[in-house]
Amino acid sequence: MYLKIDCSHNGSLKEICLNFFRALDRALGSNYERRYGLKRHGIETMLALMSQIANAHALGLLVIDEIQHLSRSRSVGSQEMLNFFVTMVNIIGVPVMLIGTPKAREIFEADLRSARRGAGFGAIFWDPIQQTQRGKPNQEWIAFTDNLWQLQLLQRKDALLSDEVRDVWYELSQGVMDIVVKLFVLAQLRALALGNERITAGLLRQVYQDELKPVHPMLEALRSGIPERIARYSDLVVPEIDKRLIQLQLDIAAIQEQTPEEKALQELDTEDQRHLYLMLKEDYDSSLLIPTIKKAFSQNPTMTRQKVTASCFAVVDGRRNGSVRTRKALQE
Structure with missing residues (x-):
């Protein structure tokens, strides 16, 4: 069994412990938060209680998401945060998976000592896919877009993804996975709305201009290749585009229901x-x-x-x- 919890928005370490009890209560219908969370226990005591509960329910993995919020904490430094996670792993005795946006790197790379402690956890950084590697087409990008292309719902789709469309797709998305997929979905919805049911390079450009304006500054920074510009946008959050996707889906459904x-x-x-x-x-x-x-x-x-x-x-x-x-x- 695994359990997923989120870091609080204010980066409180004690809140992480409380979220552990709350998540278990939601999953099991228990009352651990009332029994342990409302008392004035210190973090060490709460970690010990978490260990007992984890063993009692045979917890196999603890997933802690949104750890970039810890960078906002003013009460503790990066070293104390890392010490907390190391202690958590040692006391609870189950694997802990930490997930966050690129901003979470600040916690693990603030200084040499923190970087060395952070390396002990192991890390996988999901960077944008590169279009080329060593001057040759990146097979990862080609394979990903080829497979995604086959998932179209359009009646008049091209059987094979052309180099022109693939190149424009990368130019507009810069290989950021979330943008790659959103652009693909939005283009299909636009093609359905127009009735031509086919994705072209021109359609991708038009959708990018009309629907992805909130992320234009971030993508322009990536195109520039200037580290200082890229660092301004440590996290690509696009709730406006998610809302637009939902609205377009409703519009398409309304069109399909017309007499x-x-x-x-x-x-x-x-x-x-x-x-x-x-x-x-x-x-x-x-x-x-x-x-x-x-x-x-x-x-x-x-x-x-x-x-x-x-x-x-x-x-x-x-x-x-x-x-x-x-x-x-x-x-x-």
């Missing part, structure tokens, strides 16, 4: 065109009637509605047995 008549009316530009469509829709095939109406109005912009209507009647009736077939004709 054929609602979709047809949306394709027509003016009220006169829509009135004419409603007059003729029962007698003529909608897929052929709509382009006929649009063409008649575009070719005769100064003509009155009555004359355009007569013109449309003449066109569709004159071609009844041709390419424009009516429903009644099909029934005959």
Whole structure:
């Protein structure tokens, strides 16, 4: 069994212990927080209690997320934080996995001693994927994008990811995994909304300009390659884009729920065109009637509605047995 807890926003070490009790209470329906957390125990005592509880429930892994919040703590330094985690591992006796954004590096690399203690935990840094390695295409980037490309839901998708689209994809995302995936999903939603159901380099650029503005400064810093600029953005948080994804999904769902008549009316530009469509829709095939109406109005912009209507009647009736077939004709 594993247990996941979060660091508090203020970086309190005691709060980490309290979160341990709270997480267990949520998972098991116990009352450890009331029994141990509300008393004025010191951190050493709370760690000992955590050890007893971990052994009692055969805890196999403790995951502590959002440890970058510890860098905000003014009451303790990086050395004391590391000592806390080392003591936690030794006392609780189970593996501890620490997860955080790049800002958490400040805790482990503040000085040589801290770096050496931090190295004892082991670390995996998830940096952006590089487009090239030693002047050659990075196979990791190629494999990742090829596999992601196959997960499209678009009906007219290209079977193979072109080099042009792949290069633009990297240029816009800079290999940041979260942005790579969000750009891919947003592009699909845009393609569905437009009705063309195909991702192109131009569509990626348009989606980047329209939907990813909150992260433009961060990505520009990455493109610059200047460490000082990159350091300003230690964490890419994009809640606005997440909200936009949800809204686009709702919009797509609404479009898919529309009746054929609602979709047809949306394709027509003016009220006169829509009135004419409603007059003729029962007698003529909608897929052929709509382009006929649009063409008649575009070719005769100064003509009155009555004359355009007569013109449309003449066109569709004159071609009844041709390419424009009516429903009644099909029934005959």
